[in-house]
Amino acid sequence: MKPFNIDERSLPPLFDVGAVWTILWQRWLTVLASTLAVLLLALAYLVVAKPSYTATASVMIDPRDPRATNLNNVLPGIGSDSAAIASQVFVIESRDLLMKVFESENIENDPEFASGGLLSRIGLASHPTKDSIFRSFQRAVTVERAGLTYVIDVSFASRYSDKAARIANAIVNRYRAGLSGERETANSDVNSLLASRIGNLQKNVSDAEQEVGDFKVSHQILDASAGGTLQSQIDKLTDQLISARSEADQAKDKYAQAVAAGTSPAGLAKLSEILSSEATVKLRENYNQRAADLANYEAMYQPRHPIIKRLRSELDRMQGLMTIEAQRITRELKAKSDLAAQNVTALQAKLDDLRQKLESSNAAQVQLRQLEAKTKAARTVLDDFLKRAEETSQMQGLQLQEARVISAAAPPVQPTWPKPLLLLPVSAALGLIIGCGLALVRGPKHQPEQDPTSPIRGSLLGVEPPRHAVKETVKPEPVNLGEYRLPGLAGSGAYLSIRAMRRRFFQAGNEAFSRDVLQLMRRIILHLTEHPKPYVLLVSSLHTPVAARLAGAMVGIGLQQAEQNVLVVEFGDQPGPGASARNGNGVFVSGASGLRTVVYNRPVAENGKPPGGLGLDDILATAGSFDFVLLMGPSIVGSWDPALFAEADLMLFALSPAEEAGEITSLLRQRLDADQTGRSATLTIAPEQTETQGGEVVRAIRSADDGEQGSRISARG
Structure with a gap:
């Protein structure tokens, strides 16, 4: 045998998918009933719920500021700013705009919004006010911007599709009318x-012109345009000189820029800005085209490719032509600069000659120029006002709206709520989940274990030794291994109780339970005689098969935790004509205990002949390399086969708390010989007591059979 060592990894997982599927399969009526119930509730809701229709109208805010003319509008457009577009959503949702629609559509008298509901109908609520009706109307309006676009969706929900479309369009029309009204009002105010x-x-301009005329008459200043005065000639010549100097400066600057630009293609680009030339434009276009072609071909071919060489040659030729053109433009600009300079010199000479004739300045001319400047400024302002007034007067009715309806609201065909295609699948899934939960809570179906009281029990208990019998020597008695309290026994089946016991090994705070089970394994080992494996342990009971199954599972899990290979052998409870003696139905892992298990069926008598016996050697033929074989035998008062279990290394008899050890001792002495009785032991399996404090271990009365102290274990999870 291997040394004992508890390893949690050797246990099977706590969550057993097969067990869950078994529960769901057994409780399929619960799952189906829950699913149908939720579906019926959903159908009832679909029948009684009033449909709601939502109509949507889409408005696009054009950021291009459309104009019918080139004249500036008094109010500019909304523009392309994202915040300005988002602000229009709040404008449409504003109370003022919706109140106008509320009044125009007579919503206050609409039963859909003016009704007070069920409480109002039975007289428990007052008639709704206009403000409450408007809030109900306002909740039915939804205005959203379509992402980051310039489109705004205006939706309205109603029980009637045509009403939803009508009110949605009314809100959009009111918004567009408000934009137009704002612009028209602004134009009227400016006019x-x-x-x-x-x-x-106009009065200021008239007064200024009259003052200029009076000043000329009083100072005998003739009209300068007639050229009759010296001052007028000087003024004309001065204007010409200023213009000539300006032209000379421009010509000189252009020439300087041409010289600085040089004759390169980039310089020719600058020269084309200085002096417009069709030849320059064509040369630049040809040069740029050749340069682009060369760049494209250089990406595809090697530098020595013929196309590359040809393009470079053409590019050089174009560059030479551009150089010649640049030189020509430079010479032309220099000639113009020289001519302008000569013109300035001539005008300056004439002006100097006239100034020589003028010995003193005329103060009257200074005053006249001041008056004329004042008059000119007044005239300019008047012209601007007259022009703007005419523009605004003509803009009436010509301003285009930046809000365009791109999709008018139409009566929807399908209601937006409720949606049967959504509610029914969701309700079916919800019902399925609820049904599965209820099925798992109820647990698996199990038939209550019978607690048969065989007729032989009374006869065995009633047997008394003959009075004339000779006094016998002391007979051996089965070893008392103590009492063990296991979880989940009371009120539940063996399957769930075994699973609860297996979980107990993994839960924190149950180390005492594991140590006591390990101590039990050591006490069992002490009562075994050393021989080659496997060791055979028989687990049986007096009247309670459930106690035997729990005891066998506890012993098997304990040996497995001690790193021992364990095989559980179960016998068919209801043998039939088709069940013949065989070596096994195949080893499988039990879903409750996690132990490897094999089931053997016992044959029945055919044609009045006794069935062939199934010996222990036949059962152990397929045991393989297992260290221990647990035989889950029938009750000793039931279909007990002494020949089958006579050679077990140790026979464990599980008792319930109501059964006494003396009764099992008496039965064992009657059914077993002295050697078999010496290789037997008893242990009591009791349900866990709720009043015991968690983690407390209660010791039992000392057992005198094996010289060790028995234990009553109360391990709580």
Whole structure:
């Protein structure tokens, strides 16, 4: 045998998919009933729920500021700013705009919004006010911007599809009318302001012109345009000189820029900006085209490719032509600069000659120029006002709206709520989940274990030794291994109790339970006689088969935790004509205990002949390399086969708390010989007591059979 060592990894997983599927399969009616119940509730809701229709109208805010003319609008467009577009959502949702639609559509008298609901109908609520009706109407309006676009969706929900479309379109039309009204109002206000100021400006211009005329008459200053005065000639010549100097400076600057630009293609580009030339434009276009072609071909071919060489040659030729053109433009600009300089020199000479004739300055001319400047400024302002007033007056009705309806609301065909295609699958899935949960809570179906009281029990208990019998020597008695309290025994089947016991090995705080089970394994080993493996342990009971199954599972799991290979052998409870003696149905892992298990069926008598016996050697033929074989035998008062279990190394008899050790001792002495009785032991399996404090270990009365102290274990999870 291997040394004992508890390893949690040797246990099977706690979550058994097969067990869950078994529970669901057994409780399929619960799952089906829950699913159908939820589906019926969903169908009932679909029947009684009032449909809601949502109509949507889409408005696009054009950021291009459309204009019918080149004139500037008084109010600019909304523009392309994202915040400005988002602000229009709040404008449409504003109380003022919705109130106008509310009044125009007579929503206050609409039963859909004016009804007070069920409480109002039975007299428990007052009639709704206009403000509450408007809030109900406002909740039905939804305005959203379509992402980061310039489109705004205006939706309205109603129980009637045509009403939803009508009100959605009414909101959009009211919004567009509000934009147009704002612009028209702004134009009217500006026209009124301009008209009030134009009269004053006209009077100011008239007074200024009259003052200039009176000044000329009083100082005998003739009209300068007639050329009759010296001052007028000087003024004309001065203007010409200024213009000539300006032209000379420009010509000189252009020439300087041409010289600085040089004759390169880049310089020719600058020269084309200085002096417009069709030849320059064509040369640049040809040069750029050749350069682009060369760049494209250089990406595809090697530098020595013929196309590359040809393009470079053409590019050099074009560059030479551009150099010649640049030189020509430079010479032309120099000639113009020299001519302009000569013109300035000539005009300056004439002006100097006239100034020599003028011995003193004329103060009257200074005053006249001041008056003329004042008059000119007044005239300029008046012209601007007159022009703007005319523009705004003509803009009435010509301003295009930046809000365009790209999709008018139409009566929807399908309601937006409720949606049967969504509610029914979701309700079916929800019902399925609820049904599975209820099925798992209820647990697997199990038939209550019978606690048969065989007729032989009374006869065995009633047997008394003959009075004339000779006094016998002391007979051996089975070893008392103590009492063990296991979880989940009371009120539940063996399957769930075994699973609860297996989980106990993994839960924190149950180290005492594991140590006591390990101590039990050591006490069992002490009662075994050394021989080659496997060791055979028989687990049986007096009247309670459930106690035997729990005891066998506890012993098997304990040996498995001690790193021992364990095989559990179960015998068919209901043998039939088709069940023949065989070596096994195949080893499988039990879903409850996690132990490898094999089931053997016992044959029945055929044609009045006794069935062939199934010996222990036949059972152990397929045991292989297992260290221990646990035989889950029938009750000793049931279909007990002494020949089958006579050679077990140790026979364990599980008792319930109501059964006494003396009764099992008496039965064993009657059914077993002295050697078999010496290789037997008893242990009591009791349900866990709820009043015991968690983790407390209660010791039992000392057992005198094996010289060791028995234990009553109360290990709580």
